Amino acid sequence: MSRERLEKLAAEGMERLFQKVPKAREFHAAEWTDPDYYRRHLVETVLRIRLNNEVDAYGLYKVGYKDHRLAATLARYLSEENNHEGMFLRDLKEFGLSKEDVDATRPFPSTEYLIGYMYFSINQEGPLPTTVWNWFVEWYSDRYNPAITKHAAEVYGLEKVKGSQAHIDYDESHDHDELMWSTVDRAIKGWGSLEDAERHLVNFTDLIALYFTELYETTVGSKD
Secondary structure, eight states, X not given: OHHHHHHHHHHHHHHHHHHHSTTHHHHHTTSOOOHHHHHHHHHHHHHHHHHHHHHHHHHHHHHTTSOHHHHHHHHHHHHHHTTTXXXXXXXXXXXXXXXXXXXXXXXXXXXXXXXXXXXXXXXXXXXXXXXXXXXXXXXXXXXHHHHHHHHHHHHHOGGGTHHHHHHHHHHHHTTHHHHXXXXXXXXXXXXXXXXXXXXXXXXXXXXXXXXXXXXXHHTHXXXX
């Protein structure tokens, strides 16, 4: 039941996002895309992956010796996700951006807020926040990324989505949604409560709404 509650809460958070952020619903429904918007989305994905790996390492550190099973699962996930940025950098190269271009790009403030929130909450509460975030990322990816990537392939060509598709295939083959749910379930039992997990999930969906607002305003909105 706890998983059903969090999945329902995640879907409600995405619906709030779709209602208030321009073009977000159409983008996720594979009904609309824009080259500047999509390219910048890939850039931020790379930057967020790098920062998220550091956050996961901090979450693992906070587990310490207190829960070896949770630590082992988080370490496995961190290992499997390591260097996945390279898949997206491959697509960005097809869009004309080098790794050096991405390295020189500052993350959106919304990404900085997200990472800062996770460090603060992990420091205060232990690994529960990072397990909820990682599960939400995998839930989101399973739910939306296949359609987004398929539509991008139709609009921009298969060469520009090979890395993104490889990432989707990797996550599916390694069942990361299930893997990350196991960490949420264990963290709820040992490090907090379902209500704590719900609170973090609402905050995460609000921060993602802020990200998609920035993404739109700095690409499509600036052209308008």
